[in-house]
Amino acid sequence: MAAEWDWTTAEFGDAHAGAVGVLLADGSEPGPVYFDIGSGSHVPSSTHWSVYDGHFGRPLAAALRAACACGWRAPAEYPLDWEKIGEQRLHEADIDLTGPLADWTAHLSVIRHTTAPLPESLAALLVQLADQLQSTATDSPLAALRALGVLERPTARAGQEAAGRCVAARYRWRRWRPRWARVRPRSAVSSSVTAVSDPGVGVRDSGFGVVWHALLRVGAVKRGVVG
Incomplete structure (x- = not known):
């Protein structure tokens, strides 16, 4: 399963790639979602936040937060309003991701202050x-x-x-x-x-x-x- 990142920078590459992380109702992070495509040895999977919509037995995301490839997780959580989302798939719903993006950007600012600046x-x-x-x-x-x-x-x-x-x-x-x-x-x-x-x-x-x-x-x- 390839890593699925929402944001990257040329400065840090994959080391600090950012993604929208998912939290379940119990506060845990879900595992990958597997897609049944019938016969074959390869079973595709995904950890992208948009697949956790509860359809076809998939886990239902309760909140979103920023995540980084280095293991960092943002303390701020952004609950999903499922009454407003309804039966829509997450990739079809108008989900505001500015909060997680801002948190990840702030995380990169901290990283920059701990590394040697380039002339x-x-x-x-x-x-x-x-x-x-x-x-x-x-x-x-x-x-x-x-x-x-x-x-x-x-x-x-x-x-x-x-x-x-x-x-x-x-x-x-x-x-x-x-x-x-x-x-x-x-x-x-x-x-x-x-x-x-x-x-x-x-x-x-x-x-x-x-x-x-x-x-x-x-x-x-x-x-x-x-x-």
């Missing part, structure tokens, strides 16, 4: 490069693949150098900071582990988290997702 000149260059690669992939796929191969070498070198500098800077701070600053509460350690295991959360207090995001920023050039 404006570099960001503009990456946008131009991504556009050029996309058009070349359409007009001349082999040329696009060659261009990606050429980019692989400098991006790999830049990634190694940036990662090394991040680690070195982190090591110097750990070595020379006052003793009182070296002791961190258990919750801070847990946050560091989370930042490493889930890079989508953003850089917190982990040197490896800094390295991970540096590599992601450089690697995004090759994948053509930076914009």
Whole structure:
């Protein structure tokens, strides 16, 4: 089953793709809806919010909220008025999704504040490069693949150098900071582990988290997702 996202950005790609999440009446999130198409080994399924309309035995959505691919869920919930919706399918009803979209956008703003900002000149260059690669992939796929191969070498070198500098800077701070600053509460350690295991959360207090995001920023050039 492919992921079904309602919103994406060139800046974060699939790492922070957004979707309208569904809550049932008991407050739980439903599993995927499977569609019976008769014979065959493949059974299509979907987790898109619009399929939870109660038809054909499907779960009935009680409320909507914003969700992100990184695992974040918005605290705000937007109840569905089924008396107004009636027998309509959700994809046919005029459902206002501005609330979940605004919550997801606010979540991305928090993520941006926890990651290293790109210089404006570099960001503009990456946008131009991504556009050029996309058009070349359409007009001349082999040329696009060659261009990606050429980019692989400098991006790999830049990634190694940036990662090394991040680690070195982190090591110097750990070595020379006052003793009182070296002791961190258990919750801070847990946050560091989370930042490493889930890079989508953003850089917190982990040197490896800094390295991970540096590599992601450089690697995004090759994948053509930076914009």
